[in-house]
Amino acid sequence: MHIFILIVFLIVSIGLVFLIIIQDSKSYDIHTTYNPFSSSIFGKSTSNNAITKFTAFLAALFFILSLILGRLNSNVSKNDNKWESLLRNVSKEEK
Numbered sequence: 001m002h003i004f005i006l007i008v009f010l011i012v013s014i015g016l017v018f019l020i021i022i023q024d025s026k027s028y029d030i031h032t033t034y035n036p037f038s039s040s041i042f043g044k045s046t047s048n049n050a051i052t053k054f055t056a057f058l059a060a061l062f063f064i065l066s067l068i069l070g071r072l073n074s075n076v077s078k079n080d081n082k083w084e085s086l087l088r089n090v091s092k093e094e095k
Contacts, residue, residue, distance in 0.1 A: 016058045
């Protein structure tokens with residue numbers, strides 16, 4: 001289960017980075033922002049509404065998965081500390 005969530009988290013992370021990179025920037029030029037003849041006060045609006053919604057969905061999924069992984073890792077580190085058990089086994093073999 002833990003490995004599956006890590007793989008999904010990695011895919012979501014890569015997809016989120018890719019979608020953020022391909023989005024158009026909202027500030028095209030400084031003169032379009034202050035131009036009284038522009039279509040809006042904030043410049044041109046983007047037509048990539050589907051990409052923006054999918055980016056928001058992946059961001060929410062990224063946040064939820066990171067909370068789940070944090071919770072799983074806190075339980076794993078308390079219950080299964082492999083380094084301490086390894087050191088105990090080595091110290092028993094030395095005696």
